[in-house]
Amino acid sequence: MLRIIFLLSLLFALSNASVQDFCVANLKRGETPAGYQCIRPIHVKSKDFVFSGLGTAGNTTNIINAAVTPGFVGQYPALNGLGISTARLDLAPKGVIPMHTHPGASEVLFVLTGSITAGFISSANAVYVETLKPGQVMIFPQGLLHFQINAGKSSSSAFVSFNSANPGLQILDFALFANNLPTELVVGTTFLDAATVKKLKGVLGGTG
Numbered sequence: 001m002l003r004i005i006f007l008l009s010l011l012f013a014l015s016n017a018s019v020q021d022f023c024v025a026n027l028k029r030g031e032t033p034a035g036y037q038c039i040r041p042i043h044v045k046s047k048d049f050v051f052s053g054l055g056t057a058g059n060t061t062n063i064i065n066a067a068v069t070p071g072f073v074g075q076y077p078a079l080n081g082l083g084i085s086t087a088r089l090d091l092a093p094k095g096v097i098p099m100h101t102h103p104g105a106s107e108v109l110f111v112l113t114g115s116i117t118a119g120f121i122s123s124a125n126a127v128y129v130e131t132l133k134p135g136q137v138m139i140f141p142q143g144l145l146h147f148q149i150n151a152g153k154s155s156s157s158a159f160v161s162f163n164s165a166n167p168g169l170q171i172l173d174f175a176l177f178a179n180n181l182p183t184e185l186v187v188g189t190t191f192l193d194a195a196t197v198k199k200l201k202g203v204l205g206g207t208g
C-alpha cells in the first residue's frame with residue numbers, strides 16, 4: 001500500500017514538473033560561457049523561433065567576393081542554449097571564404113547552387129578537399145582550419161549549420177594581417193618576409 005502511494009505521488013510530481021523547453025536569449029544582458037539569460041517565457045512569441053535573415057543573398061562586393069550571413073545566437077536569440085545555429089554562404093565568381101576556424105563547433109555545409117571547392121586540414125596536417133555540387137553536404141570537424149571557394153563561373157551559395165549557438169569565427173589571414181601584431185613578430189612566427197607581411201597588412205587593414 002505504501003509503495004502504491006509512493007508511486008502515485010511520484011507520478012503526480014513528475015506530471016507537474018516544469019521542463020525548461022527553451023531559453024530565448026536576452027541579448028541586453030552580457031553573454032556568459034553558459035549562454036545568455038532567458039527572456040521570460042510569457043514574453044516569448046512564435047515569431048521568435050523564426051529567423052528570416054537567410055532569405056536573401058549577402059553582399060559579395062568586397063575583397064573576398066563572398067558573404068557569410070550568420071544566424072548565430074546574436075542574430076537569432078531563440079537558439080540560446082540549444083547548441084545549434086545556422087548561416088548562409090554566398091560566393092560570387094572567384095569568391096572565397098578564406099582559411100578559418102570555428103573554435104566552438106563542427107560545421108555541416110549543404111550546397112544550394114553553383115559549385116564549391118571546400119576543404120579542411122586536420123591536426124595531423126592531412127588535407128581533405130572536395131568539389132561539391134548542389135545537394136551535396138560536407139562536414140568540417142570542430143576547430144579545424146577550413147575554406148570554401150567558388151569552383152564555377154557563376155555565383156554559388158550554401159546553407160550551413162553548426163552544433164553550437166555561437167560557433168565563433170576566426171579567419172587566419174585576418175588574425176595574422178588585420179591587427180597590430182608587430183610585423184617583426186609576424187615575420188618571426190610565420191617565416192614570411194617583411195615586405196609580404198607589410199603588403200598583406202596594407203590590404204587587410206593591419207598596422208605595425
Ligand SMILES: *[C@@H]1O[C@H](CO)[C@@H](O)[C@H](O)[C@H]1NC(C)=O
Pocket residue numbers: 059060061062
Ligand atoms: C554592397 O557593398 C558595397 C561595398 O560596401 C556597397 O558599395 C554596395 O552599395 C552594397 N550593395 C548593396 C546592394 O547593399
